[in-house]
Amino acid sequence: MSSRTVSRRALLQGALVAVAFNPVSRSWASTLEAGAVPLPPLDGELLMDTASRTASAEDFGHILHRTPWAVLVPGSVEDIVAMVRFARRQGMKIAAARGLGESHSTFGQSQVPAGIVIDMSTLSTLHEVGDDSAWVDAGVRWHELLQASLPRGKSPPVLTDYIELSVGGTLSAGGIGGQAFRWGLQVDNVLEMDVVTGRGELVRCSRSRERPLFDAVRSGLGQFGIIVRARVRLVEVPPRARTYIALYDDLHRFMEDQRRLIEDGRFDYVEGSVVASNGGRAYQLEVVKYFTPGSEPHDARLLAGLGFQPGTLQVSDGSYFDFANRLAPLVELLKQLGVWGFPHPWLDMFVPARSAESFVQEVLSQTTEADMGQGPILLYPFRASELTAPFLRTPNDRHVFLFSLLRTAIPPTPENVASLVGKNRAIFDRLTAIGGKIYPVDAVPLSPADWRRHFHPAWERFEHAKRRYDPDRVLTPGQGIF
Template identity: 80%
Template sequence: MTSRTFSRRSMLQSALAAAAFIPATRSWATTVEPGAVPLPALDGQLLMDPATLAAAAEDFGHIQHRVPWAVLVPGSVQDIVAMVRFARCQGLRIAGSRGIGESHSAFGQAQVEAGIVIDMSALATIHEIGPTSAWVDAGVRWHELLQAALPAGKSPPVLTDYIELSIGGTLSVGGIGGQAFRWGLQVDNVLEMDVVTGEGELVRCSPWQERTLFDSVRAGLGQFGIIVRARVRLVDVPPRARTYIALYNDLSRFLADQRCLIEDGRFDYVEGAVVASGGGWAYQLEVVKYFTPGAEPQDATLLAGLGFQPGTLQVTDGSYFDFANRLAPLVALLQQLGVWEFPHPWLDMFVPAHSAEAFVQEVLSQTTDADMGQGPILLYPFRTSKLTAPFLRAPADTHVFLFSLLRTAIPPTPEKVAELVQKNRAIFDRLTAIGGKLYPVDAVPMSPADWRRHFSPYWWRFDLAKQLFDPARVLTPGQGIF
């Protein structure tokens, strides 16, 4: 048990815990009254105090506010099994795979109105660090796994830019970062999982065992099962990282250089961003080479042929961990200023490379600094040949660009949020018209018809998996897919 889990459970000891469910009034009771159905025996607690429910009605987006009836703080995997079975019998809904406050839920995806939210951060044990993999609870954060693996010179092959996300949370969506061009997404680097299905069955799945469930749960948006443990691939990493940052004023050359770099593999990490410059936009390349002291990278060789603007290159060295955790100081500052709690109507898109230049220019021509609220705009490619999860939908192109408008609503008013969400929807419609796909963690209103188009041509598989693993549709209603 981690100290974070212990302290959280200690704080909740005095919270109001449910002992029974009253079907007639669809409410909870602290004692077993006449007509009430006793809860199954739990190692943890089912909480229903106002403060806990209010916290569970929020997510990183701070746009949707759906208040559950209770929050399960599980003391064991068996608690999740028991509560899913109980919910199924009583016609309740459950939002699982929730790491409280994660940025991979910006529009109520992990919320459930009048149902049960599972606080997965209560299950956060690293059970094993081996030479090629780690066996961890779903509530473990990526930075915790990285800290545990680095003394042996190991790391997960792909890390999101912000590594405070939970392992179960990103495996339910995808998990993308600057190493994705080489390794695929985080869902492409999970080797096996323990999953509680919508029928309350605890199943171990992998490419060799229960393959249909394995492929359904990876990037399955929590629709088929709750990931409770995962075996994550580990790879050898050098201890140092050299970062190169440079600016382009030519979008076409910027995109071409990025595509060249992910094909020739000279760098270990390739990302990029759009930055405000002189009333317009410039394009920032960020690439990294990992190395061992005494075998420093050859800068001239690595940078040969790149078309960035002379005089804009910045080169810095640091530890591998400090590079992976580079956003922590910025997030701490935003939290201190209170901006981290502002609404975040984010928009993450997968854009086919053949349409990327025209689409990016079109969107940027309609985007202002005020639309972003000082939030970053990410733009970098990966290769679709590295994708193995069928429900991680990407355009049909060899290269795909992640194009992310990571907005903060300033001022944080309902009117400003509504304006930005409306703009997101308009951009999404254009994205769909060019064959792009949404990375579905964002503030975009989606109808069931939109979801069918999103999963096309695999919608029939998605729908069948729901019938197989969650026929009562207990799990994760916040997406609005069914």
């Protein structure tokens, strides 16, 4: 018996299960009362107790708390089809949450006030792990897929830094990591998907089958369909990883070296960050070469021509899995300290390379250590030519820098959170002015007009896809797009 099954049973013990909906009072009932509409038969449960609903009014941001009317704990894909159809008939909203409180959102994007939240974590079966792809439920976490594929010497081409996220969650947003310069994002490496549209239709889509839906759902922010299963590409990976970390004191040289490395391809992974150093800031290069024992990397050749500060280089070896899962000990510590549950007013930006250096300097000059709450600042490039999802909006430039202020609100007061969200909004306005885009999982208040600008020139296509696949606007209201 899986731990998921046990935890689901524990969740359901003492929970109040809905069996009907009263369209007059707009409320659920645990008995079939007069005038109530019975729920469709379900393999799982629809929970309406306070504890279940409160838990689903949560995401990783811990900033917005929109309480739904009920939480669907699906026992099958058919449950999701049935409840989307039911929600559509009754004029209510519905959205998928990829593991409550751990979702790939920080500002209520997967929350549904006065509607239904689907806890996708119960759909977590790895149906097939082959040599070149894996067919998995949307609730599967990337670390679970990786543990299943590595015995074959295979891995998804791109992994987010934190691999406890779900497959469906990151495919709805994008899924970026240090391998993106070579492979694109995770949405560029999904081969086919089963999707429940806002019409309540279960559709299999791919590049050769139902292509418009396939393109809409990848980075579609849950607006057109709920991803319930996905076939993810797998590639061969060596079992070992050598990590090189070094510091720069010059931002220009740091960014130039990063761009050079993603073009010459000498490393398998290229990231970077802004770190505290000697009372100021330095720029940390983190690059990795995967290898097989007996064919160790040639350090001098790999590092030739790079302009990092002498004496700052650190080199370490480990397994590929331990490298991919490197954040797990830190996250466990943050959970033990209680900091993981603090508000996270994150801001992830895609910055055009032509403006990146001056923009980064400007933002850093206005960002104090207190503004970050010891959260990291990421800075690294990828190539726009590798991106294939039309609704993943990035700047029009050959190279795009991910620039992320992964803030923790310390102290976790409403006043501090409001201040940081306000700073995010001011930075967003400046970013928009230089042709940049946000990675829309962030704590930035956006109006429908902001969303139209974000998707321009693809807005009409986005709007058309909404009319086609979710004409009653049932899905994912938390984004605030429409």
